[in-house]
Amino acid sequence: xxxxxxxxxxxxxxxxxxxxxxxxxxxxxxxxxxxxxxxxxxxxxxxxxxxxxxxxxxxxxxxxxxxxxxxxxxxxxxxxxxxxxxxxxxxxxxxxxxxxxxxxxxxxxxxxxxxxxxxxxxxxxxxxxxxxxxxxxxxxxxxxxxxxxxxxxxxxxxxxxxxxxxxxxxxxxxxxxxxxxxxxxxxxxxxxxxxxxxxxxxxxxxxxxxxxxxxxxxxxxxxxxxxxxxxxxxxxxxxxxxxxxxxxxxxxxxxxxxxxxxxxxxxxxxxxxxxxxxxxxxxxxxxxxxxxxxxxxxxxxxxxxxxxxxxxxxxxxxxxxxxxxxxxxxxxxxxxxxxxxxxxxxxxxxxxxxxxxxxxxxxxxxxxxxxx
Amino acid sequence: xxxxxxxxxxxxxxxxxxxxxxxxxxxxxxxxxxxxxxxxxxxxxxxxxxxxxxxxxxxxxxxxxxxxxxxxxxxxxxxxxxxxxxxxxxxxxxxxxxxxxxxxxxxxxxxxxxxxxxxxxxxxxxxxxxxxxxxxxxxxxxxxxxxxxxxxxxxxxxxxxxxxxxxxxxxxxxxxxxxxxxxxxxxxxxxxxxxxxxxxxxxxxxxxxxxxxxxxxxxxxxxxxxxxxxxxxxxxxxxxxxxxxxxxxxxxxxxxxxxxxxxxxxxxxxxxxxxxxxxxxxxxxxxxxxxxxxxxxxxxxxxxxxxxxxxxxxxxxxxxxxxxxxxxxxxxxxxxxxxxxxxxxxxxxxxxxxxxxxxxxxxxxxxxxxxxxxxxxxxx
Numbered sequence: 198x199x200x201x202x203x204x205x206x207x208x209x210x211x212x213x214x215x216x217x218x219x220x221x222x223x224x225x226x227x228x229x230x231x232x233x234x235x236x237x238x239x240x241x242x243x244x245x246x247x248x249x250x251x252x253x254x255x256x257x258x259x260x261x262x263x264x265x266x267x268x269x270x271x272x273x274x275x276x277x278x279x280x281x282x283x284x285x286x287x288x289x290x291x292x293x294x295x296x297x298x299x300x301x302x303x304x305x306x307x308x309x310x311x312x313x314x315x316x317x318x319x320x321x322x323x324x325x326x327x328x329x330x331x332x333x334x335x336x337x338x339x340x341x342x343x344x345x346x347x348x349x350x351x352x353x354x355x356x357x358x359x360x361x362x363x364x365x366x367x368x369x370x371x372x373x374x375x376x377x378x379x380x381x382x383x384x385x386x387x388x389x390x391x392x393x394x395x396x397x398x399x400x401x402x403x404x405x406x407x408x409x410x411x412x413x414x415x416x417x418x419x420x421x422x423x424x425x426x427x428x429x430x431x432x433x434x435x436x437x438x439x440x441x442x443x444x445x446x447x448x449x450x451x452x453x454x455x456x457x458x459x460x461x462x463x464x465x466x467x468x469x470x471x472x473x474x475x476x477x478x479x480x481x482x483x484x485x486x487x488x489x490x491x492x493x494x495x496x497x498x499x500x501x502x503x504x505x506x507x508x509x510x511x512x513x514x515x516x517x518x519x520x521x522x523x524x525x526x527x528x529x530x531x532x533x534x535x536x537x538x539x540x541x542x543x544x545x546x547x548x549x550x551x552x553x554x555x556x557x558x559x560x561x562x563x564x565x566x567x568x569x
Numbered sequence: 570x571x572x573x574x575x576x577x578x579x580x581x582x583x584x585x586x587x588x589x590x591x592x593x594x595x596x597x598x599x600x601x602x603x604x605x606x607x608x609x610x611x612x613x614x615x616x617x618x619x620x621x622x623x624x625x626x627x628x629x630x631x632x633x634x635x636x637x638x639x640x641x642x643x644x645x646x647x648x649x650x651x652x653x654x655x656x657x658x659x660x661x662x663x664x665x666x667x668x669x670x671x672x673x674x675x676x677x678x679x680x681x682x683x684x685x686x687x688x689x690x691x692x693x694x695x696x697x698x699x700x701x702x703x704x705x706x707x708x709x710x711x712x713x714x715x716x717x718x719x720x721x722x723x724x725x726x727x728x729x730x731x732x733x734x735x736x737x738x739x740x741x742x743x744x745x746x747x748x749x750x751x752x753x754x755x756x757x758x759x760x761x762x763x764x765x766x767x768x769x770x771x772x773x774x775x776x777x778x779x780x781x782x783x784x785x786x787x788x789x790x791x792x793x794x795x796x797x798x799x800x801x802x803x804x805x806x807x808x809x810x811x812x813x814x815x816x817x818x819x820x821x822x823x824x825x826x827x828x829x830x831x832x833x834x835x836x837x838x839x840x841x842x843x844x845x846x847x848x849x850x851x852x853x854x855x856x857x858x859x860x861x862x863x864x865x866x867x868x869x870x871x872x873x874x875x876x877x878x879x880x881x882x883x884x885x886x887x888x889x890x891x892x893x894x895x896x897x898x899x900x901x902x903x904x905x906x907x908x909x910x911x912x913x914x915x916x917x918x919x920x921x922x923x924x925x926x927x928x929x930x931x932x933x934x935x936x937x938x939x940x941x942x943x944x945x946x947x948x949x
Contacts, residue, residue, distance in 0.1 A: 227667075232672075233615075236674060282844065288611040293837065297834065300834050419669075456683055
C-alpha cells in the first residue's frame with residue numbers, strides 16, 4: 198500500500214500545493230472576518246468558468262482562470278454594491294449574490310453544455326484522482342500534471358503577494374483606520390486579496406471542488422488561530438496544517454476507498470477537533486486544567502492568608518485546625534481537606550498533629566497576596 | 570380558453586406536484602427566513618443547508634429507506650448538530666462567526682461526500698435518489714414528498730405563529746424579554762429549529778447549495794416594502810411562494826431549465842425589483858428624491874443671487890445677465906436650468922434674451938428663504 202506510484206505521488210503533490218495555496222490566503226480571510234466570502238466566491242465563479250469555457254473550449258486553459266477570477270471579483274463588488282445601498286446587510290447581500298450567480302452557471306451548463314466535459318459534479322466536488330491524466334507539455338517535455346503546474350504558479354503568486362505586501366496586509370487586517378491614514382489603500386489590498394482568493398479557488402476547484410476549497414481556505418487558518426497569536430507563525434502553521442490535511446486526507450480516502458476531496462475536508466474537521474480540545478493554551482482541556490489549577494491556587498492563597506493572620510496569636514491554636522476551616526472559610530469538609538492537601542503538596546503549609554503551620558514560602562505568598 | 574399552464578396545474582400530475590411543492594417551500598422558507606435575516610443570520614442558513622448532506626445520507630444508510638420523512642429527519646438532526654457546533658466554536662474559541670460558519674459548512678459537506686461514496690458503491694442505484702439533494706430535482710417530486718412538505722412545513726408555521734409574540738420580543742427587545750423572565754434561550758433554540766426545518770423541506774426541490782437563497786432572498790426583498798414585522802414576514806412568504814411557482818412553471822415548460830436555479834433567479838428578480846422600486850426605500854425613489862432636492866437647492870441659490878442683485882441695483886430690475894449669475898455661483902450650479910425652474914414657479918422672469926429679473930413673489934420667497942437660513946444658522 199505504501200509503494201507509491203507516480204500517479205499517487207502526483208495526486209498528493211497537487212493536494213499539498215492546493216492546500217498550502219488556500220491556507221495562505223485563508224489566513225487573511227479568517228482574520229478579516231470574511232471567511233464566508235470564500236464560500237460565495239467558490240460558488241459564484243461557476244458562470245465565469247462556464248462562459249470562459251464556451252469561448253476557449255478547453256477546461257485547462259488559463260483563460261478559464263481569468264474568467265473565473267473576474268467573476269470572483271465581480272461577486273465581491275456586487276456584494277459591496279448591495280451593501281452600500283444600505284438596504285441589505287452584508288450577510289444577506291452575500292446570501293443573495295452567490296446563489297444568483299451560481300444559478301446562472303448551473304442553467305448555462307444545463308442549456309448549452311450537454312455532452313461536453315463540464316460536469317456540475319466535477320465543479321462542485323472535484324475529482325483529484327483524474328489529475329495525473331491531464332498533463333502539461335512544453336516542447337515535448339512533460340512538466341507534470343496540468344493542475345500541479347497551474348497550482349504551483351498560483352501558490353507562487355500568493356507567496357509573492359504576501360511577502361511583498363506583508364506589512365500592508367498586516368496593517369490593513371488589524372488596523373484599517375491606521376492603514377488608510379498612512380496612505381495604504383485598504384480597498385486596493387482588499388481587492389488584491391479577493392483576486393487572489395478567486396484565482397486560488399478557480400485553480401483549486403478543478404482538483405478538489407468548490408466546497409472543499411472552502412474547507413482548505415478556512416480550516417487550516419482557523420486551526421492555526423487556536424495555536425498562535427503571531428501572524429507570521431499563523432501563516433507557517435496554516436501552511437503546515439494544509440500539508441498534513443492533504444497527505445492524511447489522501448491516505449484516509451485510500452483506506453476507506455472514499456472521495457479524496459471529502460476525506461480531506463473531513464480531515465480538516467478531525468484536526469480542528471483535536472486542536473480545539475488539545476491546543477496548548479486555548480484548547481478545551483488546557484483551559485479546563487487552568488481553571489482547576491487556579492481554583493486550588495486561590496484556595497491555597499486563602500488558606501495561607503488565614504493562617505498568616507492568626508500566626509503567633511493566641512487564637513492560632515483554635516483557628517489553624519483543619520476542622521475549623523469549614524466554619525471560617527466556609528469550605529465544605531471535602532473541599533477543605535483537598536485544599537489542605539494541595540497546599541501541603543505545594544509546600545505552602547505543613548501539618549503537625551492536625552494543626553496547620555505556614556512554611557517560609559507560604560508566609561511569603563500570603564504577605565505578597567495581602568499587599569497586592 | 571385558459572393558458573395551458575393554468576389547466577396543467579390542475580390536471581398534470583407532475584406539474585401539480587412540482588408547483589405545489591415549490592409554493593409550499595417558498596411560503597415556509599420565505600416567512601421563517603425573515604427572522605434569520607433580521608437577526609443577521611442569513612449565512613447560517615447557507616451553512617446549515619450545506620451541512621445537512623451527511624444527515625440525509627446517514628439516514629438512508631441506517632434505515633435503507635428513501636422515505637422523504639426519514640431523510641428529512643436525518644437532515645434536521647445533523648442540521649441541528651451543525652448549528653450547535655457553530656455556536657460552540659463561536660462561544661468557546663476566538664474564532665469568529667464567519668469562519669465557524671465556513672468551517673462547519675465545508676467539513677460537514679465533505680463528510681457527506683465521503684458517505685456518498687460509500688452509498689454509491691452499493692450495486693443498486695440507491696444513490697441516484699440521494700444525488701438529487703445536491704442540486705434538487707423538482708421533476709422527481711411525487712405526491713408523497715409534497716404531503717411531507719405540507720405536514721412538516723405546516724407544523725413549523727403553526728409553531729411560528731403560535732409563539733409569534735414571544736419570538737418578536739426575544740429578537741427585537743432582548744433585554745425586555747429577559748426582564749420579563751422569558752426563557753429567551755429556549756426561544757432562540759426554537760427559532761433556530763424552525764430555520765433548520767425550513768431549510769430541510771426545500772432540499773429535494775432546490776438542493777443543498779441553493780437552499781440558502783430561499784431563506785434569505787424573500788425576506789431581503791420584503792424588508793424593502795415595509796417596516797412592520799408582520800407585513801415583512803407575510804410578504805416574504807408570498808414572495809417565496811411566487812418565486813417558487815413561477816420558477817417551477819418556467820422550468821416545467823422551458824427545455825433544460827433546472828428547477829432550483831430557475832426558482833432562485835426568479836427570487837433574485839424579485840429582490841432586484843424591490844431594491845429598485847419599493848416606495849421610500851427603493852433606489853429609484855431615493856434617486857428621485859435626491860435629484861429633486863438638488864434641483865430645489867439649485868433654484869434657491871439662483872433666486873438668492875437674483876434677490877441680492879436686485880437689492881444692489883436698488884430696484885433697477887431691467888435685468889441681470891446669466892453670466893453675472895454664473896459668476897456669482899462660481900459654477901456650482903447650472904444657472905440656466907435653475908432660472909427655468911424659477912420661471913415655471915413664477916419667481917423669476919426673463920427681461921431679454923440673456924437677462925433675468927426677480928418677480929415680486931420671488932422677492933417674498935427669497936426673503937423667507939433668508940430668514941429660514943438665519944434661523945438654521947447655515948451659511949449657504
